[in-house]
Amino acid sequence: MTGRTGALTLGLWQSSGTPGDVTANLAEVAKAAAQAKAQGVDLLVFPECFLTGYFTDADVAQIAGEVEPALGQLAAIAAQLDMAFVVGSYLPGPMGVQNVALIVTPENGVQAPYAKQMLYGTWEEATFTPGQHPHAFDWRGMRIGVLICFDIEFPEVMRATAALDVDLVVVPTSLMAPAYAVPRLLVPARALENQVFVGYANRIGADAAHSYPGESVIAGPDGAVLANAGGGTELITARILATDVAKARAEFSYLEIIAAKGAS
Amino acid sequence: MTGRTGALTLGLWQSSGTPGDVTANLAEVAKAAAQAKAQGVDLLVFPECFLTGYFTDADVAQIAGEVEPALGQLAAIAAQLDMAFVVGSYLPGPMGVQNVALIVTPENGVQAPYAKQMLYGTWEEATFTPGQHPHAFDWRGMRIGVLICFDIEFPEVMRATAALDVDLVVVPTSLMAPAYAVPRLLVPARALENQVFVGYANRIGADAAHSYPGESVIAGPDGAVLANAGGGTELITARILATDVAKARAEFSYLEIIAAKGAS
Numbered sequence: 001m002t003g004r005t006g007a008l009t010l011g012l013w014q015s016s017g018t019p020g021d022v023t024a025n026l027a028e029v030a031k032a033a034a035q036a037k038a039q040g041v042d043l044l045v046f047p048e049c050f051l052t053g054y055f056t057d058a059d060v061a062q063i064a065g066e067v068e069p070a071l072g073q074l075a076a077i078a079a080q081l082d083m084a085f086v087v088g089s090y091l092p093g094p095m096g097v098q099n100v101a102l103i104v105t106p107e108n109g110v111q112a113p114y115a116k117q118m119l120y121g122t123w124e125e126a127t128f129t130p131g132q133h134p135h136a137f138d139w140r141g142m143r144i145g146v147l148i149c150f151d152i153e154f155p156e157v158m159r160a161t162a163a164l165d166v167d168l169v170v171v172p173t174s175l176m177a178p179a180y181a182v183p184r185l186l187v188p189a190r191a192l193e194n195q196v197f198v199g200y201a202n203r204i205g206a207d208a209a210h211s212y213p214g215e216s217v218i219a220g221p222d223g224a225v226l227a228n229a230g231g232g233t234e235l236i237t238a239r240i241l242a243t244d245v246a247k248a249r250a251e252f253s254y255l256e257i258i259a260a261k262g263a264s
Numbered sequence: 265m266t267g268r269t270g271a272l273t274l275g276l277w278q279s280s281g282t283p284g285d286v287t288a289n290l291a292e293v294a295k296a297a298a299q300a301k302a303q304g305v306d307l308l309v310f311p312e313c314f315l316t317g318y319f320t321d322a323d324v325a326q327i328a329g330e331v332e333p334a335l336g337q338l339a340a341i342a343a344q345l346d347m348a349f350v351v352g353s354y355l356p357g358p359m360g361v362q363n364v365a366l367i368v369t370p371e372n373g374v375q376a377p378y379a380k381q382m383l384y385g386t387w388e389e390a391t392f393t394p395g396q397h398p399h400a401f402d403w404r405g406m407r408i409g410v411l412i413c414f415d416i417e418f419p420e421v422m423r424a425t426a427a428l429d430v431d432l433v434v435v436p437t438s439l440m441a442p443a444y445a446v447p448r449l450l451v452p453a454r455a456l457e458n459q460v461f462v463g464y465a466n467r468i469g470a471d472a473a474h475s476y477p478g479e480s481v482i483a484g485p486d487g488a489v490l491a492n493a494g495g496g497t498e499l500i501t502a503r504i505l506a507t508d509v510a511k512a513r514a515e516f517s518y519l520e521i522i523a524a525k526g527a528s
Contacts, residue, residue, distance in 0.1 A: 118521070154522055155419030155457060181456055181487045189453030192445055193419060223445045257382070258418055 004167060004242040006141025010197070011041035012227075014216040014234045016205030019053025022066040026051065029087065030077050032235065041237055042140065043084045047203040047212075048116075048149050048174040049099060051089035055174070055209050060127050064090035064097045074102065075109035082106045084139055086146060088172035091115075096129035101146045101172050103137055111137055116148035117157055123209070134161040142167045142242050145196075149173040152190055152200070153182060162194035162255060167242040171200040176210040183215040183228070192223030194255060195248040197240050204231055221248035268431060268506040270405025274461070275305035276491075278480040278498045280469030283317025286330040290315065293351060294341050296499065305501055306404065307348045309434045311467040311476075312380075312413050313363060315353035318438040319473050324391050328354035328361045338366065339373035346370045348403055350410060352436035355379075360393035365410045365436050367401055375401055380412035381421055387473070398425040406431045406506050409460075413437040416454055416464070417446060426458035426519060431506040435464040440474040447479040447492070456487030458519060459512040461504050468495055485512035 013032045018024035029046065036044045048054055051070065052063045067089050078085055084105045091100040091113060100113040115131025134157070136145040145166035151157045152171050161169055169190075175182055183200055191198040198219045203212040216229040218238040226238040249256075277296045282288035293310065300308045312318055315334065316327045331353050342349055348369045355364040355377060364377040379395025398421070400409040409430035415421045416435050425433055433454075439446055447464055455462040462483045467476040478495040482502040490502040513520075 118525070121516070153457065154518065155423070156522060159419070185449065185453050185456060185487050189449050189457075192449060193417065193453075223449050252385070254418065258420060261382070 003246065004141055004143065006167065006242045008042040008140050008142060008240050009040045009237055010168070010170070010199050010218060010240050011036040011039070011044045011235055011237045012199050012201035012216045012218065012229070013044055013046050014202055014204060014214050014229045014236070015047065015050070016203060016233070017047070017050050017053065019207060020056055020058060020063060021053070022051055022063065022070055026070050026073055029074065029085065033077055033081050033083055033085070036235055037081045037083055039235065039237060041083065043086070043144070043170070045170045045199055045201040046085070046087040046172060047201050048088035048172040049090060050172065050203070051087050051102070054203060055123065055207050057208060060090055060097055061092065064092045067091055071102070071110045074104045078104045078106045078109070086170050086172060088148065093129065097127065098131060099124065099128045099148060101148055103146065105139055114146035114148070116151060118150045118154055120150040134164055136161065136164040136166050142240070145169040147171045149175060153186055155190065155193065158190045158194060162196055163259070166196055167245045168197040168199065168240055171198065173200055174203045174212055177213045180213060180215065183217045187217050188219040188223045188225060191219035191221060195221040195253065196245060197221060204233065221245050267510065268405055268407065270431065270506045272306040272404050272406060272504050273304045273501055274432070274434070274463050274482060274504050275300040275303070275308045275499055275501045276463055276465035276480045276482065276493070277308055277310050278466055278468060278478050278493045278500070279311065279314070280467060280497070281311070281314050281317065283471060284320055284322060284327060285317070286315055286327065286334055290334050290337055293338065293349065297341055297345050297347055297349070300499055301345045301347055303499065303501060305347065307350070307408070307434070309463055309465040310349070310351040310436060311465050312352035312436040312438040313354060314436065314467070315351050315366070318467060319387065319471050321472060324354055324361055325356065328356045331355055335366070335374045338368045342368045342370045342373070350434050350436060352412065357393070361391065362395060363388065363392045363412060365412055367410065369403055378410035378412070380415060382414045382418055384414040398428055400425065400428040400430050406504070409433040411435045413439060417450055419454065419457065422454045422458060426460055430460055431509045432461040432463065432504055435462065437464055438467045438476055441477045444477060444479065447481045451481050452483040452487045452489060455483035455485060459485040459517065460509060461485060468497065485509050
């Protein structure tokens, strides 16, 4: 049981963005944030690599170089609107470019990012340096884990994040057609089997290699779908209460039972 | 990739049975097997503790003592009909009574059983000695894993069975209302995330403590529901092709990717 009592309204911004154009995507973040704020959203999650674009034949390192100058503007938008963001992006680092989720809060600006652990396919493996660790941050009386796309398809990777004692896991994604079973089946299953909230924010549109079906989804700690999107530009929201996690675990806790088995 | 080419028709027998009456349940196995044989079934799976009954206030050890004399009859039915069975039962052993899945083939009779690893709740924990290992058997060009009820709700337990390089996992269960999300969500998710077939055979009816909603289900290695039952006495069937497992893994194999990560 997390024992926490935080509450927030989660929003997922489902959009194609403008692949390769950091300036345009930053402007869309500002516009989406204002729209979400008007709907009461506290924490707004954008798709995988939303700030930079996801798949490209262009030079990823060059696009990644435009991210650091944009971070101050993300922090300024968060502070101005009193909202937090989780935004997918390329990010340059000493070991190479990573596929990250930027984490921005109104109180503390840009936090340590999460880097995707499970890279998908040959292009990602050739392009990004994988992350090595699960990650979570605390905000407004809630602990929030972060995964990216393919990560959540592996129950072990989700379990390691849930084991950080989180209430909610947010997941920027660029899920491709025809993998509809991921948002429809695996995301709610991950929520249920860990008894946590999950918000999975997908991209739409198409690029030279892939098309992205949307279907962003928010699932509750009993596996119920609380909100889900179709295939267009869309903002979906749900109220997240940390106390619902404790309620879901009142009969039994999957996390406690499997931890006890591992220790035996 | 399993690389196997076996094919069989799987049947799940969903029924209340006659809790506490091994003789009556053995007669129902014979009747169900004849009906299933007429529908082309090769492997027939019965619910958790079908042969003995599941929850009871009576002396479990006494009922369990009636199982061993019944094993010869199970083997005789299998041989006569040229069918294999997986049947839930109590089973006495040197460490106490276990909650097992009996495995019976027409060629070799009663095989080593599988013992439930994840006992559910205080009654099971007070009544049964847990199993310690995943389990699979080979039959007709296919490798078949076995789990029981609560086991499959834990992705780690399912993964350890899938890692035995199985094509199909069969799951006798006594799933209680209102846990509908298990057959509707978790079972298809387990099939997809391991890219194997899963057959989940539930009980119906009620006893002093619980009611059982049925909803037995067969899912394919892409997570698709191939057959599912309502809440009554029912036989559901699906054709299982080992080559479909390789097809599901043609793009990528979740098992190979997570095994490589664990080894890195």
